[in-house]
Amino acid sequence: MSGIAGWIDFRRDIGTRSSILRAMTGTMRDRGPDSAGVWMSAHAGLGYRGLDTGAPGGSGNLARVEFGDAAVTLVHAGPIYNLRELRRAVEAAGTRRRAESTPEILLETYLRHGERFVEQLDGMFTVAVWDGRHRRLLLARDRLGLKPLYYHRYADGVVFASEPTAVLTHPLVTARLELAALPIVLQPRLTRAGETPLVGLRELAPAELLGCTAEGTTSRRYWELTSAPHHDSFDKTAAHVRELLEESVGRQLATGVPGGAMLSGGVDSTSVAALAAQLLGGGGQRLDTYCVEFASDPSHFTPTELRPDVDAPYAAAAAEFLGTRHHTLTASVEDLLAAIPATRRARGLPGWGQFDASMYLIFQQMRERSVVALTGEAADEFLGGYPYFFKADRLERDTFPWIGDGPRLVDYLAPELRDVVRPAADERDRYHDLLGQVPRLPGEDPADARMREVFYLGMAGPLAVILDRKERMSMAHGLEVRVPFCDHRLVEYLWNVPWSMKSAGGVKGLLKAAMADLLPPGTVNRRKSAYPHVQSPRYDEALIREATWIVNDPASSLRAMFDTARLNGLIRQITAGRMDSELPGGASPAHLLIQLVELRAWIEENKVALP
Structure with a gap:
């Protein structure tokens, strides 16, 4: 399933109000075009939109187990990569109930482990469980926040859904701009986990488990990074990174119909595509790869530090080296402007204009041949691919190193609003709040400790921005794009690899060393180039x-x-x-x-x- 929604009211009988839940799930039909369903009881309703990816367990629907007058019901969105292991554990436990579909297996896992069941799950997912025995709702999100889930808590209950628009469809929810949220509206990279620009609307944070009862709401993180000394040599570290990335790609290809991969010709996307092509080639299949370019590039492209060249030639060369079927989307300014209204609908929140539109268009093309695809995104955040990682003056500033020295839109608010929002103080508070969350390593060298801070800052708002864009623009076409670099085992390992090792040999030298035998020379020697934007x-x-x-x-x-x-x-x-x-x-x-x-x-x- 690719979209979920729900309504819990602890006091009123909502059993006859299924039309509201159907309206909520109806707003997410692009996210789940293959199936839909709603379950209602006196105080709880759950719904879903389904996308059939061809995965074991099927696209499924919700699962329910009756316990006398009470029921335990579960819906989920997104792929679970360790479904086979979960099924074996359920079978070994000897349950007599049918447990073949994904939600049935997840529900049996919940019944065995209680709320800690989410710690057993490996994937990109959100899940909701209504336990009628205890009149309790549980909401959970995957460790890195790859799938979204929004909720609104009111006095007597809670409304939730995979998209803000679905939550706002409920008659109890009003769309009102939060004044204090203006800094994150005008600079979304500053957003703290869980924040939205709307009064009363929250997003479940990555690795968050939320419990709701009539008495109130509880929240806890079920996974977080832990800092520890790194003892592996460079060669052993590179080999282990290769092993972890290869396992991640393999798991993600095994749980859906393999189809496409984004390919820019840079080291991140080429590494993922190379592993995918190799794994698929063993089964006689060929990978489709995709790249975006702009019609204005020949006339107007100007090299910058972050985008020193155009992707398309490097992508084509990498595709030839890997033996993939390659497709290049050439987008005009008119194409981008025409797509932007659709990107706004896909988000339900303020968008990113042409940055959203080009990705929306390439995912539209990918969906013609694929239901499941891979991307190399997030490697920069975990391995240090951006220029600011190499600039001492930026790293020494007592603020976000990625923020630059240009003007901030928030500083141009009317004076009376600036007095309330206090932009400079707000930015400072956000910065120091995140610094307070960094998992410290006692006795760590100050330079290494600062780089640990810098990585943590980049893995907050900036990482969420690129993951949100990927998820919203792909699901607008019913395309499930997976992110192998966000495998939590790989992230945990890279978190403790020292900066001197990650950067040995230049930008992402560790990844290049890990993947050298599978990468074309043009990719290995290419300078870092970020996701392209139109220069027109x-x-x-x-x-x-x-x-x-x-x-x-x-x-x-x-x-x-x-x-x-x-x-x-x-x-x-x-x-x-x-x-x-x-x-x-x-x-x-x-x-x-x-x-x-x-x-x-x-x-x-x-x-x-x-x-």
Whole structure:
């Protein structure tokens, strides 16, 4: 299953209100186009949308076991990679109940282990269990937060779903912008786990287990990183990274119809594609690989530190080396602009404009041939692939090293809002809050301890941004894209590998050493290049035009929220090409306006009430 929803009310009888739950699941039909269902009882309702990936256990539906007048019911979304092991454990326990589908096996695992059952699961998933015996709801999310789950707790119950739009469909939930959330709306990389821009709407954090009863709500993390000394040699470390990544790719290919992989020609995506091609080739299958380029590249591409070259030639060369069937999507500015409204619907929250649109379009192409695909994303966050990892002055700053030195949109709020939001203090508080969460290693060298902090900061908001984009844009097409670098065993191991070893030989030298025999020379020698963005005056002009209207037109819903004179000054500076500051993610100056444009569209399209 690929989308779940639910409504629990501990006091009122909702047994005849199934139409509400059907409306909620109906908003997620793209996420799960193959099946749908709803189960209702007097105080609980669960629903799902299903995607058939051809995995063992089928796409399934919800599972339920009756205990006299009470029932225990479970729904889940996303693949479980260790389903065979779970099934064997269930069979060994001797249950007489049928346990063949994925939700049936998960439910039996819950009945054996209670809430600790989630610790037995390996995959990218969310799961909901209504235990009628104890009138308790359990919600859980996978360790790295690869699948989303949002919830709204009200006095008598809770509403939850895989997408914000589904939660907002419920008549008890109102879409209202949270004033204190403006910093994360205008810079989503600052978002703490669980935060959303809406009053009363929370997202389950990675590795969070939430329990809800009539008496209240409890929450705990069932998995977290642990710091320990690393004793392996460089060669042994590289070999173990290779082993863990190969096992991760193998598990993820084994639980679905193998089809495609993203391939940029960089070391991350090529490593995943190489392993997948090798594993599939042993079974006589051939991997399809995909890359995106822009029609404007020949005329307007300019090398930058984060994007020194265009992906397409490197991807084609890597595909030829690996023997994959390769497909290149050439997107025009018109294609991107036409896709952006659909990307907003896929998110249900403010989006990322062209950064979402290009990924939406390539996933649309991939879905024509595949239901399951792989990506090399997240390697930069775990292995240190971004330029800031190598800049001493950035690492020494008492703030987020990825944030750059350019202007922040939040600083252009109207004075009365700035006094409430306190942008500088908010950023400082978020930074120090995360530093307080870093798993420390007693006695660690100060330089190594700082790099541990830097990795932790990058694995918070910035990692969530790229994982969210991948998940929302792929599921908008009913495509399940899996992330082998987010295997928790690999993440746990890499967490304790020292920076000197990760960077030996240059950017991601450890990964290159681990994968050298499977990578083409062009990939091994290529400089780091981030996911591409369009460089086109026409796109920039569209952003500037929209931002100018937002700031100046009395009909604009956001006009009163910003300091008109100061923001106009920033727009003029961008238009004149007089801004050369470094922006987060290596964005172009005009792209700083994306969050402003997307905020306005989200508010108006979703009828979000302003504070």
